[in-house]
Amino acid sequence: MTKLIPYGRQDINEADIQAVIDVLKSDFLTQGPAVPAFEVAVRDFVGAKHAIATSNATSALHLACLALGVGPGDIVWTSPITFVASANCAVYCGAKVDFVDVDLDSFNMSEQALRCKLEHARKARLLPKVLIPVHMGGQSCNMAAFYDLSKEYGFSIIEDASHAIGGRYQNQQVGSCQFSSITVFSFHPVKIITTGEGGMAITNDLGLAKKMQLLRSHGITREQSEMVSIPDGPWFYEQIDLGFNYRMTDIQAALGLSQMSRLHDFVIKRNSIAHRYEKLLKDVPVFLPKIAKDTYSAYHLYVIQLNLELISSSHKNVFNELRNAGIGVNLHYIPVYLQPYYQNLGFSKGYCPNAEKYYSRAISLPMFSSLTDEEQDWVVTQLIKAIQK
Template sequence: MIPYGRQDITQADIDAVIEVLESEFLTQGPKVPAFEQAIASKVGASYGVAVNSATSALHIACLALGLGPGDWLWTSPITFVASANCALYCGAQVDFVDIDPCSYNLDPSALEAKLVVAEREGRLPKIVVPVHLSGQPCDMQAIYALAMRYGFKIIEDASHAIGGKYRGEYVGNCRYSDITVFSFHPVKIITAGEGGVATTNDRVLAERMALSRSHGITRDPALMTQVPDGSWYYQQICLGFNYRMTELQAALGISQLKRLDSYIERRHEIAREYEGAFRGLPIVTPVQCSDGYSAYHLYVIRLQLESISLSHKEVFEALRRCGVGVNLHYIPVHIQPYYQKMGYGFGDFPEAEKYYREAISLPMYATLTSEQQTLVVRAVKSAIRLPS
């Protein structure tokens, strides 16, 4: 089975992890701050805060921005559930903004229309979380302009977008946001085994996130309420969590980061091959927005079902039978049973639901070979009953 995504572990990665295993630190050593600095420097941000997952990063980002009971967080319905769940962890409420039918990202026009109504009703969001789906950057300039007008904070969910660019600069520099979150799950562009990093240009936000990831504990006398009793002294000054990244994860991440640009270049080569192979077929291939340079974490096609004799499900299952490990990113969050209990349901966000009925994620990873990609293309043509 050709998977839709997979990690690439080299001998250099293995050596980096072994070096940590043979060192004095497995956690809370020098590698984690080195990884934080490496990520921040790469994307052009002032600070990086490493944690054990992107979900944890979203949570502490919300906490750092003061999200709590009575507040609202808005995000895209086409995302992994963590983009919305992070608000619920804080006791806040969640709402969604429908997607742009071309980019599949949160639609700034739909956001503006919803903000107009929310302002009139007195329930503007405290935080908006644009999700760079598949690595395609959102229209952050437009979203930022709305933030300035309506007073909400922005967390970029860039779990798919490390190495992507917006307006010629790396995603994660926080030019148009307060905080950006990256994921290093094994199927992502680079991996730390697991883990996440939140970047920001605000020192106070970075300090708050650093406290939240480790039980709210500090050893910094400047943050304490009294003079330390001795060199052993620490204080818990807020409620935090055990969200720390290990030295092993950080070492792997540092090693992988060195290959980020080459991975992105290879993904673009694969995307161009798919684009050429599917030209003229009843398939919609991903759009490259003029302001963005996609990281191509995913390669999502949409089936033009009115021109195909099979259903979405039948094409998906035919591809699996051909040995192509396709997936679907994502089931709209608002139709998940947990969110339906909150009052959401089918018909609420029609563009997201239409996307769900047509989307399939094809294999996309840096080590996908030309031979494997040829097999994928043949399988797609066979599945939609066209000559290869």
């Protein structure tokens, strides 16, 4: 095997390319018909009422926090095993961020840790305004339990489903928002489907949808019912809030709309690859991801954890050996609170023991829909070789 096998890769076909070309030849490269068409496609697929396409998932998370009124003096809780954007979105709003430890089987936010932290927070009067559970790797968190806790403790929920479009929970598509106020998807190239860069916020609440739509485009409205003044003419608009330029282009949306036609096939293929990994690695000293009975993972990632007690090599050495063999493994993620920015806010090593244990032994193996059996066999062969070295 001579070529590099990345941990993730987009799958672009001729139909995708033609969809983009059609937009490039059209009258609208942005703010045209492709964006609302893409929004409708995703909205209908997940079975929700409203969809707001954005420039990326980070901007969608920011809009979601703002729509829920997150601001100075508020507290937002999220997972430490995620990309930094899941926490940064609350800091952008002036809120404080805290972290709930993860479960070592699913890598998702631990229900037990959340319950314990909420009990202590209620006594200290430091309950969160918003909880942002992250569907790590494509598997949904236990959202029904989190939703029950939200009613008991009075917080809202934003599902960070950046990894999970096409996944299911309790026989419903992730993004239905049955157990949350807002769900956020990512369409980065290594995700399940891509728009190049892009994101989307999903909600069943019309008020939240309108707020996010307003803030997505500078806080400007052309709706007379929302204006302070009587319009001077048909050209008139008003900025009624301080918003942002978080819009998705029609070029991006056209690609996303085309990719939606293959989303189901992508997820089936990823699950097939995951099941094959499970068979190939069953006798290897690694901990494999465990999928809960009521979930169907989109498998954005396939993360193993090395059983370091049974191997002679170190985590770093195994990682380096795989990279040297042309396998672009990665590590998702460094616990967010260990980043210098968050350490400067008072967090330190030892804060979430499970997250740190996970980090000390996790490796993301290649997982993408076009991964061949030959490539997968090479990955497993080199992993076994690296462990034994």
